[in-house]
Amino acid sequence: MTEKLSLTELQLIIRDSLYLALPDMYWVIAEISEIKENYAGHCYLELIEKYPDEKNVRARAKAIIWSNRYRFLKSFFENITGESLMEGLKILVKTKVEYHELYGLSLVITDIDPVFTIGEMAMKRQLVIKKLEEEGVFSMNKEIDFPAVPQRIAIISSKNAAGYSDFINQLTGNSSGYIFYTALIETAMQGTETEQGVISALDKIALNSDLFDLVVIIRGGGSQSDLSWFDSYNIAYHVTQFPLPVITGIGHDKDMSVTDMVANRALKTPTAVADFLIDCVAGAENNLIEVSSEITDISRIIIEKNRNRIETSRIRLIPLSRIMISEIKDRLSGNIIEIINIGKEHIIRAGLAPANQESRLVSAVKSFSSGKKSVLERTIQNLTDFTTNALDRNNIRVAGLGNTLSILKPENVLKRGYTITSFNGRILKKSDQVKTDDLIDTQFSDGAVKSRILGKFEMGI
Amino acid sequence: MAKKEFSFNEAVIEIEDILRNIESGDLDIDKLSVEVKRASELIKQCQKKLRSTEEEINSIFKDMV
Amino acid sequence: MAKKEFSFNEAVIEIEDILRNIESGDLDIDKLSVEVKRASELIKQCQKKLRSTEEEINSIFKDMV
Amino acid sequence: MAKKEFSFNEAVIEIEDILRNIESGDLDIDKLSVEVKRASELIKQCQKKLRSTEEEINSIFKDMV
Amino acid sequence: MAKKEFSFNEAVIEIEDILRNIESGDLDIDKLSVEVKRASELIKQCQKKLRSTEEEINSIFKDMV
Amino acid sequence: MAKKEFSFNEAVIEIEDILRNIESGDLDIDKLSVEVKRASELIKQCQKKLRSTEEEINSIFKDMV
């Protein structure tokens, strides 16, 4: 440590040592914390690396891209990523470590890998999306009913942007003559103020949300870069929480920003947004016209139906009346025939009584006279019988008397061998009528004898 | 005359009386024959009467039938 | 006159009285032929009456049919 | 007058009475022909009434049917 | 006046009453022709009413078409 | 006044009631022509109402499309 060096000598030793120690090119990952282009076209950057908390800086280095290289790398990077090199971007760059005795350490960037940045950006965006999803707010703005007639529009844009005037021209120049009411809330649409600007514009509109049907976020046409400002978690979160539908027309072809994703609707350009709004109103009107023609059609059908109903009634009325009359006529004719038939039947039935009586009369008379006749015949028979009986009885009686007489006749008695004994003319019946020696006469059938009684005997036989 | 006054019934009664008398044997022998004669006379008349009546009735019946 | 006063029913009653008399046997044979004659007379009148009535009725019926 | 006052029903009842009388046999034969005449008269009137009623009915509805 | 007070329905009811009466057989034959006459009268009035109603309806119909 | 109070629906119901009545045959013939007249009147009013409603609807949407 006795040798004393000049600052230059020391710087040269450092330079040579570094050169010897780090002879190669290195691919380095870093985040751009500052970037500017000077008058000569050289690009000066400050690269940093943060702690995982994304707050405190852990390493810092200056870098430079020489103008001849920068022109090429700039357009190459923008073409591939759709983003320009700007603060906050993470990049992968090929560097050579140089040390200049006057300017100190700097990294000379000779190449850049845009694919790395795309991945980084995508990852970052993915994290934002994931967070929104985890919070359950991702599709909240989409869930807000889109107004049928979006006429009152709050616009978040910058006044000078070409996109804004495109939007207004398209809207006011609509061929249907629809009226739109617009209010512009101006803010930066790129750069670091974008996030705060858009959020405060949204807050301002939210305070008067009843004045508007929806919010439109539009940005100048043509600019392909700086889309990542709208990958901001804060902007996207505010959009999801917004009480009105938010439509974006931020202007990009390839990818959608997170804000586009959470918006109620995302369209590519401000003009497209204007057309969409005009279409919405036209759709609402068409819908009205459709409904009205439906009402007309159905009304006509109803009228026709009722007309048919009335016509049916009209057509039926007279024939039904005539049928009724002719039915009643038939019934009356039926009554006539019935009366005639029943009347005649009645007469026939009534006629049965006299006819029956007539035949009964004839037979009654017949039985009457035959009864009388049979009485007379019986009488004649009885008369004959009784008379014959009476005669017979008397004949028998007389004959009986004759017989008795003939038995009692004396000559007949004598003939049978009996004799009649008489005493002094009197017929003797008992022995005590005579006594011994009396002369008695005994008469025989052929003569008489005179006898004297010699004696008397008691009947002892 | 006799006919006209002849009564069948009385004749029958007389005959029966005669017969009873004869039967009783109380009669004189002279009267006996008289009575017998009388009775047989009456019987004849009765028979005649019966016959004539029968004829009369028959002729009435003949008219009727 | 006789006809007019003639009653079929009374005649029948009289005939039956006569019949009863004859039947009973109490009737005197002398009256028998008289009674029989009377009865036959009545019967004839009855028959006549019947016949005439029948004829009358027949003529009525003839009218009817 | 007679026609006007003639009642079919009463006639039938009267005929029936007469019939009952004749049928019972209690009727005096002397009245028989009178009753029969009456009955036959009534029957005729009944039949006449029936005929006239029928004609009436026919004539009433002649124009109508 | 008569027309005004004439009721078709009442007439029909009366006609049917008469029919039922005749049909039942309880009707006195003496009243039959009277009832039949009444019925025919009612039927005529009904027919007249029907004709006039028909004409009325025809004239209404002429108006309508 | 009449127009103002006219109800198409009530009219249709009344017309159909009348038709049903006529069809059923329960309708009194005395009322038939009155009812038919009423129905034809209502039908005319209904037709008029339908025409006016149709015209209204046609005029309403003429300006719109």
Add this chain to the structure above:
Amino acid sequence: MAKKEFSFNEAVIEIEDILRNIESGDLDIDKLSVEVKRASELIKQCQKKLRSTEEEINSIFKDMV
């Protein structure tokens, strides 16, 4: 005032209610013309709403920004 209170959305809801009402078929003809009239009125107001400028709204906007 009326203009101020008019809501396109409410009008559309009412119009669609009317359509549904008409479509349901329960609608009375008497009410049909009333409803159709109301619908056409609302539609006209809606169309007017789409095309006419409202000063009030503009001034409110101006105040805001």
